[in-house]
Amino acid sequence: MKKVDKFVLKSFIGPLVLTFCIVLIILLLQFLWMYVDELAGKGLNFKILSELLFQFALSFVPTALPLAILLAALMTFGNMGEFSELTALKSAGIPLMRIMRSLMFLIGFLVLVSFFFSNYILPYSNRQARMLLYDIRRKRPDINLQAGSFNNDIDGFSIKITSKDPLTNRLDGLIIYDHRDKKGNISVTTADSGYMKITPDETAMIMTLYNGKSHTEIDEKNVGPDERKYPARKDEFKEQTVVISLSGFDLERSSDDLFRSTSWMLNLAQLSFYVDSLNTEYNTKYNQQYKEFRETRVLTERNIMFNIDGKIDNPGKDSLTFNPESLYGSLRNYDKRVVVAQALDKAKEAANFLSMTTETMKMQIRFVKRYEVDWHKKLVLPFGCLVFFFIGAPLGAIVRKGGLGTPTVISILFFVIWYVISMSAEKLVEENLISSFAGMWASSYILLPIGIFLTYKASNDSMIMNVDTYIQFFRKIKDFIYRIVIQGKRLRSELKNKSDE
Numbered sequence: 001m002k003k004v005d006k007f008v009l010k011s012f013i014g015p016l017v018l019t020f021c022i023v024l025i026i027l028l029l030q031f032l033w034m035y036v037d038e039l040a041g042k043g044l045n046f047k048i049l050s051e052l053l054f055q056f057a058l059s060f061v062p063t064a065l066p067l068a069i070l071l072a073a074l075m076t077f078g079n080m081g082e083f084s085e086l087t088a089l090k091s092a093g094i095p096l097m098r099i100m101r102s103l104m105f106l107i108g109f110l111v112l113v114s115f116f117f118s119n120y121i122l123p124y125s126n127r128q129a130r131m132l133l134y135d136i137r138r139k140r141p142d143i144n145l146q147a148g149s150f151n152n153d154i155d156g157f158s159i160k161i162t163s164k165d166p167l168t169n170r171l172d173g174l175i176i177y178d179h180r181d182k183k184g185n186i187s188v189t190t191a192d193s194g195y196m197k198i199t200p201d202e203t204a205m206i207m208t209l210y211n212g213k214s215h216t217e218i219d220e221k222n223v224g225p226d227e228r229k230y231p232a233r234k235d236e237f238k239e240q241t242v243v244i245s246l247s248g249f250d251l252e253r254s255s256d257d258l259f260r261s262t263s264w265m266l267n268l269a270q271l272s273f274y275v276d277s278l279n280t281e282y283n284t285k286y287n288q289q290y291k292e293f294r295e296t297r298v299l300t301e302r303n304i305m306f307n308i309d310g311k312i313d314n315p316g317k318d319s320l321t322f323n324p325e326s327l328y329g330s331l332r333n334y335d336k337r338v339v340v341a342q343a344l345d346k347a348k349e350a351a352n353f354l355s356m357t358t359e360t361m362k363m364q365i366r367f368v369k370r371y372e373v374d375w376h377k378k379l380v381l382p383f384g385c386l387v388f389f390f391i392g393a394p395l396g397a398i399v400r401k402g403g404l405g406t407p408t409v410i411s412i413l414f415f416v417i418w419y420v421i422s423m424s425a426e427k428l429v430e431e432n433l434i435s436s437f438a439g440m441w442a443s444s445y446i447l448l449p450i451g452i453f454l455t456y457k458a459s460n461d462s463m464i465m466n467v468d469t470y471i472q473f474f475r476k477i478k479d480f481i482y483r484i485v486i487q488g489k490r491l492r493s494e495l496k497n498k499s500d501e
Contacts, residue, residue: 004094005102008076012103015075020068027060028053038137052136055129062118066384067415069107073392074399074407081400096459100393107389114382119267127265145171145196154205154244156180169195174209176242186217189242207242214240263374271375278368285364289357293350362432369430376440384418387444390451394458418443 032039039049080086089099145151150160157180162173171194178187191212198205214235266274331339391414392407399406421443429439 004089004099008099009102009106011080012072012076012106016068016072019071019075020064023064023067023071024057024060027064028057031056031060035133038133044136048132048136052129052132055125055132058125059122059129062114062122062381065110065114066381066388066418067411069110069385070388070392070414071407071411073103073389074396074411077393077396078399078401078407081397086397086400090461096394096397096455103389103393107386111382111385114385115378118378118381123265123267127262130262130265157244169197171196174207174212176207183219186219187215189214189240191240203245205244207244209240209242210238212237212240263371266371266374268375268378271371271378275368275371275375278364278371282361282364282368286361289361293353293357365432366430369432369436372436373426373429373440376436380422380440380444383444387448387451388414388418390455391447394451394454397458398454414447418447421446 077086080089086096086099090096145159145161145164147161147163150158152158156178158177160175161171164171172192174189174191174194176189176191177185178189179185181187189209189212191209193211194207194209196205196207214233214237216233216235218231218233261274263271263274328336328339392411395410396407399410401407422440425434425439425442428434429436
């Protein structure tokens with residue numbers, strides 16, 4: 001490896017690692033912003049939060065890598081252009097493509113790494129992250145008794161207090177309804193005051209009550225409605241300890257089979273299998289629905305099917321001539337109204353059938369397209385690394401501005417364009433308005449020609465970002481238009497003089 005390759009690689013790897021970490025942190029902050037309401041108040045420990053953030057960080061890698069490559073390429077070649085290093089290399093007879101050669105091999109390697117990551121590691125990380133987030137959502141929140149309202153966080157109990165001292169954790173005016181038997185308000189406990197605490201293992205809550213009463217209705221067995229006497233037991237106490245189980249408040253981990261068949265948790269081979277299976281199921285259902293509509297809504301056993309030549313397709317039937325106009329004209333006015341009403345009912349029934357069938361088939365095809373979209377994403381995101389490199393490297397050589405200022409603005413602009421194109425095309429694919437290939441690869445075949453154009457301009461030392469170049473261009477257009485106007489005036493003047501003569 002020559003010194004120029006080492007120099008370029010050393011200049012590129014540092015910004016790549018830095019920008020990749022920055023982009024990954026930004027995506028994680030976006031995730032926390034979206035789900036902060038579901039994570040807050042769940043009593044999660046540091047281990048669970050670390051696992052959740054780590055799994056989601058892995059799932060963001062294929063999205064963060066293309067943007068990091070774009071930003072790093074802009075910074076690297078912008079710095080080289082700003083400090084005249086790029087000019088010195090070109091003066092030594094080294095073309096831009098030769099300077100970029102070592103980085104092309106590195107980007108090709110990163111494309112392969114991104115593909116294998118998306119195909120093998122990403123499904124596992126997606127499944128683990130979504131399962132953990134699902135389990136956190138199911139986790140019951142910490143008990144928070146508010147004065148003046150019933151709290152139903154604990155299964156089987158409804159608790160109300162009139163006041164609460166936040167310093168001593170003293171509770172006043174307690175009312176506790178026990179609904180564990182699911183027979184209504186048959187057991188209620190009241191107390192003047194009390195204290196509440198959680199056991200160290202967080203499996204139970206201990207409530208110490210003072211100066212209270214308990215009222216429990218006794219169940220009468222084998223007694224008719226007219227014979228019930230509604231017996232009850234009343235107890236008074238100076239102090240009583242109530243232990244309430246907190247099952248459901250701990251984090252229960254789901255099985256690995258959860259979400260296993262979801263599209264973003266499958267690799268290419270599994271996605272191909274699901275796409276083929278769903279397409280076969282869709283075609284089978286489509287044929288069944290069409291057959292049902294044709295045989296039950298359009299044709300009946302009394303209909304006689306004629307072919308193009310006017311001959312009867314089912315020779316077992318009697319050879320009858322069916323003339324709707326003459327047949328309808330032979331009916332009485334009352335019968336005509338009955339026939340029209342029946343025909344309208346049949347038409348409405350057929351229209352309702354078509355409407356429901358259409359919605360069902362749309363949902364089915366949208367489900368199929370979801371798998372096709374994720375299949376193409378396995379290839380589009382790695383290929384995006386190559387597209388963004390051929391945009392960032394030549395653009396940095398043209399702009400000749402390093403640092404995080406100008407490159408960041410340009411990178412965000414191109415990434416927003418790429419993201420908007422991708423999301424818009426993905427929606428069109430899911431609505432079955434365009435093919436999966438045309439939609440999912442739209443961002444690539446729109447931005448790749450821009451990258452090739454910028455590479456060509458940078459290789460030829462084009463002044464594409466020089467303002468004077470555009471001013472001179474518009475001056476030429478102005479002079480051209482001015483000459484046409486002057487020549488037109490001269491021509492009209494000459495024609496007028498000739499006409500006067």
